[in-house]
Amino acid sequence: MNQSNLSYTVAPGGQLHGRLRVPGDKSISHRAVMLASLADGVSEITGFLSGEDCLCTMKAFQKMGVRIERLGDTHLRVHGVGLRGLKAPASALDMGNSGTAMRLMCGLLAGQPFASTLIGDASLSRRPMKRVINPLATMGARIESQDGRAPLQVQAVQGGLKGLRYDSPVASAQVKSCLLLAGLYAQGRTEVYEPEASRDHTERMFRAFGIEVEAREGYAAVQGGQSLRAADIAVPADISSAAFFLVGAAISPGSDVTLVEVGINPTRDGIVTILRQMGAQIDLLNERQLGGEPVADLRVRGSRLKGVHIGKELVASAIDEFPVLFVAAAFAEGETVVTGAEELRVKESDRIQTMCDGLRALGISAIATPDGMRICGGRMHGGEVDSHGDHRIAMSFAMAALCAEQPIRILDCLNVNTSFPGFATLAAGAGLRLTVSGS
Ligand SMILES: O=C(O)C1=C[C@@H](OP(=O)(O)O)[C@@H](O)[C@H](O)C1
Numbered sequence: 478m479n480q481s482n483l484s485y486t487v488a489p490g491g492q493l494h495g496r497l498r499v500p501g502d503k504s505i506s507h508r509a510v511m512l513a514s515l516a517d518g519v520s521e522i523t524g525f526l527s528g529e530d531c532l533c534t535m536k537a538f539q540k541m542g543v544r545i546e547r548l549g550d551t552h553l554r555v556h557g558v559g560l561r562g563l564k565a566p567a568s569a570l571d572m573g574n575s576g577t578a579m580r581l582m583c584g585l586l587a588g589q590p591f592a593s594t595l596i597g598d599a600s601l602s603r604r605p606m607k608r609v610i611n612p613l614a615t616m617g618a619r620i621e622s623q624d625g626r627a628p629l630q631v632q633a634v635q636g637g638l639k640g641l642r643y644d645s646p647v648a649s650a651q652v653k654s655c656l657l658l659a660g661l662y663a664q665g666r667t668e669v670y671e672p673e674a675s676r677d678h679t680e681r682m683f684r685a686f687g688i689e690v691e692a693r694e695g696y697a698a699v700q701g702g703q704s705l706r707a708a709d710i711a712v713p714a715d716i717s718s719a720a721f722f723l724v725g726a727a728i729s730p731g732s733d734v735t736l737v738e739v740g741i742n743p744t745r746d747g748i749v750t751i752l753r754q755m756g757a758q759i760d761l762l763n764e765r766q767l768g769g770e771p772v773a774d775l776r777v778r779g780s781r782l783k784g785v786h787i788g789k790e791l792v793a794s795a796i797d798e799f800p801v802l803f804v805a806a807a808f809a810e811g812e813t814v815v816t817g818a819e820e821l822r823v824k825e826s827d828r829i830q831t832m833c834d835g836l837r838a839l840g841i842s843a844i845a846t847p848d849g850m851r852i853c854g855g856r857m858h859g860g861e862v863d864s865h866g867d868h869r870i871a872m873s874f875a876m877a878a879l880c881a882e883q884p885i886r887i888l889d890c891l892n893v894n895t896s897f898p899g900f901a902t903l904a905a906g907a908g909l910r911l912t913v914s915g916s
Pocket residue numbers: 503504505576577648649650651652654675676796797820
C-alpha cells in the first residue's frame with residue numbers, strides 16, 4: 478500500500494466511557510484460517526477479524542483451492558482440504574501489510590509439492606525474512622528472496638523437509654510458528670527454543686485441531702505427518718486493539734471503560750502488567766475460557782500514572798503495545814525507560830523512531846536508543862504527526878489527544894484497517910473527538 482491521504486484530526490480533551498468490544502484477535506484469526514484450511518472437515522470461525530491482514534490470509538487459501546464461505550462479517554465456514562490438499566496458486570499470494578501472514582505462510586508453503594510466490598506492500602517488502610528463510614533452508618526448503626526480503630519464491634522440494642532443532646536468536650512467535658507449520662510437513666521432530674517466551678497461540682490451536690504438540694515456556698515441538706481434524710474456533714477480542722482504550726482511559730481522569738471478552742493469554746498480557754506498574758486502575762472481571770484461550774472483561778478508570786523502567790523480560794508479551802505505551806509514558810510523572818525492545822525497529826515502521834519523532838513534534842521530551850526509548854512525561858501541545866502508514870502509530874497518537882492541549886493531526890491512517898476496522902467510529906462513540914478526512 479502506498480502512502481494514503483486518510484488522516485485523523487483529534488480535538489484535545491474528553492474522556493472515554495462505555496462497554497466496548499474491540500474486533501477479534503489478529504494473531505488468532507490468521508492461525509484459525511490456516512489450520513481450518515489444512516484440516517479434514519468443515520470448521521467454523523466466529524469473532525474473526527475482518528481486517529485487511531487476515532483477509533489476505535483468507536484470500537491466499539481461497540487461491541489455493543480452499544472453499545471459505547463468509548456467513549457474516551466475522552463468521553467464516555472453512556471447508557478444509559487436509560494437510561496435503563492445497564493446490565498450486567495461479568499467481569503470487571499477496572500478504573499485504575502482514576508480517577505474520579508472510580512468515581507463517583512461508584513455513585506452510587515450504588512443505589508443499591508446488592512452487593509459490595509471496596509478495597507484500599512497500600512496508601512488508603522492507604521487513605527481514607532471513608529469520609525464517611535460514612532455518613527453513615536447514616530443513617531442506619529452497620526460498621529465493623531479494624537479499625532477505627520479499628518477494629519470496631518458495632520452491633517445491635524433492636524428498637520433502639526434515640525436522641530440526643532450532644535455537645532462535647529472537648523471541649518471535651512468527652519464527653516459531655513458521656517452523657512448527659513447516660514441521661507438520663517434515664520427517665521427524667521440529668523443535669524451537671526461544672530466548673523469551675513468545676505468544677503461544679499456534680501451540681494452543683494445534684491442540685484444538687488434534688495435533689500433538691509439546692510446549693512449555695520458551696520451547697515448542699511438533700512431530701511431522703500429523704493430520705488436523707476440523708474444529709470450531711471462537712476468536713477473543715484482541716488485547717492489542719483493546720490497548721488503545723486501556724491507555725486512553727488510563728491517561729484521562731474521569732474515564733471509565735469496560736472492554737469485553739478480551740484475550741488475556743499470559744504471553745500477551747504485558748500491557749496490563751506495565752500499566753498497573755505505572756499506577757493504572759485495571760480490573761479483570763468475569764475471567765473465563767474461550768476457544769482454548771483465557772478471556773476477561775477489562776475495566777479501566779482514569780488515574781495518575783508514573784514513569785517506569787521496562788526491560789527485556791516484558792517486551793515479548795507487550796511487543797505491539799509499545800507505541801501506545803510510549804503515549805502513556807508521555808503523560809506519566811517522571812521518566813519511562815524502555816530497553817531490550819530492538820524488535821520494534823523492524824515492524825510495519827521503525828516504531829522507536831516513528832514514535833520518538835511524533836512525540837517530539839508534539840512537545841514531549843523523548844530520546845530514541847538502539848533498543849528502546851527514554852521519555853519524560855510532560856505537557857503535550859498538539860500538532861501534526863506522520864504515522865508512516867503504521868496502524869498502531871496512528872491509533873496511539875489518536876489517544877494522545879485526550880490529554881493534549883491542542884488538536885493532533887495524524888497523517889497516513891488508512892492502514893488502521895489492517896488490524897482495527899471501525900476504530901474511528903468506536904473511539905468517537907466512546908468519547909474521542911476524532912474526525913476522519915481523505916480516503
Ligand atoms: O505471531 C504473531 O501473530 C505475531 C507475533 C509478533 O511478531 P514477532 O513474532 O515478529 O515478534 C507480533 O508483533 C505480531 O503482531 C503478531
